[in-house]
Amino acid sequence: MVTVSRIxxxxxxxKLRRQRRVRIIQLIxxxxAVGSLASGLWWLAIQPMWVLKNYQDIEVEGNQLLSSEAVQLQTGLVYPRSLWRIQPSAITKSLKHQPxxxxxxxxxxxxxxxxxxxxQEKVPxxxxxDNDPNTSLNPTEAKKIKKGLLDADGTWIPIDKxxxxxxxxxxPTLKVIGSPQQYASFWSSFYRAVSQSQVLITEIDYQDSSNLILKTELGLVHLGAPTPRLEEQIKILAKMRHLPNKVNPNKMEYIDLKNPDSPLVQMNQKIPKKNLNSQK
Structure with missing residues (x-):
């Protein structure tokens, strides 16, 4: 039994030595194979075919306002540039910082x-x-006014950039006067109502926080301090689009919609207000 056990x-x-040799050979x-594959990929990567020669090698999609060239130039790439040395995430971050x-x-x-x-562009x-609350829009104080653009969400876009x-x-043809911080909370819904209004609105004046004033094709419209009824006030204004057929526009000072349930017309030349609900 001892002899059999030794054999x-x-x-x-x-058997174990053979298995170790096989594993070593497999590992080698x-x-x-991995080294050859990596070397092959590296060799392939450094070939001229994987190099961006100029900005025309960049395809831009989704642009409606900006030209493709304008977007391509914002990447900041210097050509020729290896495709594999470009960091898409860095370019993405840089583009998102554009106004x-x-x-x-x-x-x-x-x-x-x-x-x-x-x-995806911001559309002005x-x-x-944007002027100081204590500053009026007149030529002598024009230097105090900051001019920019707004998109539908109220995002400020520097006009020079x-x-x-x-x-x-x-x-854009629509003008807004006042501090964006003051109307930021209601701008999105208010602009949507203004843009869909059947009465053309060309200017929104919010220099006085107690009275939001619109310049429209019907004349000036006073809405008073902004309330949740702003959209309703714009709808009431649309119903008044035939007002010039009833009231001489030259004698109107402004339309008073502070109370949308009782719209009034303030007449000039010391003519008292007219209650439109009482007219037949």
């Missing part, structure tokens, strides 16, 4: 080599005049 142990040792081949770009996604494109930039809907990125931009 069995010897066989087991030989795996290392060689007219609301969102951006940058990805590599393999065939043909390049970048794809998808953007109004020219904003907007023009730089979009030199041929068409400016």
């Amino acid at each position: 069995d142990l010897a066989q087991r040792r030989r 081949w795996q290392t060689f 007219i770009i609301a969102d951006a996604v940058v990805s590599r494109r393999l065939f043909p080599p390049g970048l794809v930039i998808q953007i 809907v109004a020219i904003a005049f 907007y023009i730089t990125m979009n030199p041929n931009a068409k400016m």
Whole structure:
């Protein structure tokens, strides 16, 4: 029995040595294969075909206001540039900091080599005049007024940077006067109502926080201090679009919609207010 046990142990040792040799050989081949693959990929990556030669290798999608070239230049890339040395996340972050770009996604494109930039723009809907509450809009105090653009969400867009990125931009016709901080809380819903109104509104004046004034095709409209009924007031104004057929516009000073349930017309030349609900 002793002799058999020694033979069995010897066989087991030989088997274990063979298994170790096989594992070593497999490890060597795996290392060689991985190294060869990595070297091949590296060699492929440094080939000229994976290099961006100029900004035309960047495809821009989603732009309506900005030209593709304007967006391409904002990447800050210096050409030629290896596709693999470009950091899409860094370019994405840089583009999102641009005043007219609301969102951006940058990805590599393999065939043909390049970048794809998808953007969402901020669309200006109004020219904003941000002046000190104690400052009136007159030529002698014009230097105190900060001019910019607003989008539908009330985001402030520096007008100089907007023009730089979009030199041929068409400016909005709607003007807003007052501090954006004062009307930021109700701007989105209020602008939506204004833009959908059947009465043309060309100016929103909120220099006086106790009285929001509109300049419209019917004349001046006083809404009073902003309340949750702003949208309702705009709808009442739309119902008054035929007012010039009833009242001489030259004799009207302003339309009073502070109480939308009882709209009034303030007449000039010391003519008293007319209650429109009482007219037949």
